[in-house]
Amino acid sequence: MSRMWWARGRNALLRRRRHVLVLAALAGGALWMIVQAWQSSRRDGETFRGDLYLNIGAALIMTLLTYLVLNPLFRELQTATIIEHPRLDREALIQRVAQSRETVAILETFTSMLEGPYTSRFLVALRSALANGATVKVLLLDPDSPAVRLRAEELRRADTAIAIMNNLYHFGRLQQQLAPAARSRLQVRIYATAPSVQMYRWDHKAFISFFPVTGKTFDAQQLEAFVSTPLGEFVDDRFTELWDTAPVRDLDACLTLNVCLRHGGTELESCDARYVRVDGTWYIAGTDLVRNVARHGLAGLSVVLDRPELDGQAFAVGEADELEPEVYHRALQLFRAKYGLDARDDTESQVIFNLVAATTLTRNLN
Numbered sequence: 001m002s003r004m005w006w007a008r009g010r011n012a013l014l015r016r017r018r019h020v021l022v023l024a025a026l027a028g029g030a031l032w033m034i035v036q037a038w039q040s041s042r043r044d045g046e047t048f049r050g051d052l053y054l055n056i057g058a059a060l061i062m063t064l065l066t067y068l069v070l071n072p073l074f075r076e077l078q079t080a081t082i083i084e085h086p087r088l089d090r091e092a093l094i095q096r097v098a099q100s101r102e103t104v105a106i107l108e109t110f111t112s113m114l115e116g117p118y119t120s121r122f123l124v125a126l127r128s129a130l131a132n133g134a135t136v137k138v139l140l141l142d143p144d145s146p147a148v149r150l151r152a153e154e155l156r157r158a159d160t161a162i163a164i165m166n167n168l169y170h171f172g173r174l175q176q177q178l179a180p181a182a183r184s185r186l187q188v189r190i191y192a193t194a195p196s197v198q199m200y201r202w203d204h205k206a207f208i209s210f211f212p213v214t215g216k217t218f219d220a221q222q223l224e225a226f227v228s229t230p231l232g233e234f235v236d237d238r239f240t241e242l243w244d245t246a247p248v249r250d251l252d253a254c255l256t257l258n259v260c261l262r263h264g265g266t267e268l269e270s271c272d273a274r275y276v277r278v279d280g281t282w283y284i285a286g287t288d289l290v291r292n293v294a295r296h297g298l299a300g301l302s303v304v305l306d307r308p309e310l311d312g313q314a315f316a317v318g319e320a321d322e323l324e325p326e327v328y329h330r331a332l333q334l335f336r337a338k339y340g341l342d343a344r345d346d347t348e349s350q351v352i353f354n355l356v357a358a359t360t361l362t363r364n365l366n
Helices: 002-015 017-043 047-080 090-100 116-131 144-153 160-177 230-246 252-256 287-296 325-339
Strands: 083-085 105-107 135-141 186-190 197-203 205-210 221-226 257-263 266-278 281-285 303-305 314-317 353-356 363-364
Touching: 002 221, 002 230, 002 281, 047 105, 090 116, 090 197, 090 281, 105 266, 135 144, 135 160, 135 230, 144 160, 160 186, 160 252, 186 230, 197 325, 205 230, 252 303, 257 287, 257 314, 266 287, 281 325, 287 353, 325 353
Parallel strands: 105 135, 135 186
Antiparallel strands: 083 221, 105 197, 197 205, 205 221, 257 266, 257 303, 266 281, 281 353, 303 314, 353 363
């Protein structure tokens, strides 16, 4: 509990750092002027310089008091200007994201802005925000978590995990198109706890909606509010908590998995692999994997997945006749959504390995 309150206090201080700096500057300046006035009067009796310092110090004190009085009034005014929308205003969101210069933040199960006719325009808006120097932070729900299955029931949409994978595909393509400086400011993380709230933030304002019992958040009522309002602070705190505790902490980790290949007691090599999970089971693919299987065979081949939650756990790679058809097709769907695979891709990149216990099966994705 104390850790949670500390985090909220830290977030509140960070949000108000400009106010704190202004107050500190005014108070420090006023104190310095008053001290200078007293020293001038005491040292050489220069009344003009002493009066000048004293008047400026008094003016700074009045400015400080005015700031303390008016700032809460401006805050109340911002709270009073919360605008209700019957649904997510996609056109306005695209325009405002494109104009952002500081922060773009998305908290969603998956974002429908990367579906249908909005996809290319929203990606252009994100690219514009990054070019303006903004940092883009995206939180998507873990596609293999219990929370995503609950959200799928609430959304009445069986392909929720597919939609999340497709989001990752688009963010991955966007990352590849960015210059190195902008690439580091596109940050995507995966969280596993249902947040109960949606947020699309651009600089100091956001569209906010609470998850309905049934239906989609982007079709539910939206509140357009300043992040500095109590509502905005509440949602921003939730975003920060999920961001800080997300188990998958960058876009590269969302898209690739580092694996260490072993044969018997000999370490072969470490390489990056594509991956998905289905009901907790890992499925991996990659040309380096195919090459090592072709050279050494499946018997005696094992892999260690470089993920903190696995703590160096090794998976044996054994032979199996075939996966159950529905499980195989589900893994196939997720791979295609996450990596945009189709029949035109090379065969080796479309071979998947099932890492359940000591059983591994490969099948061509075609």
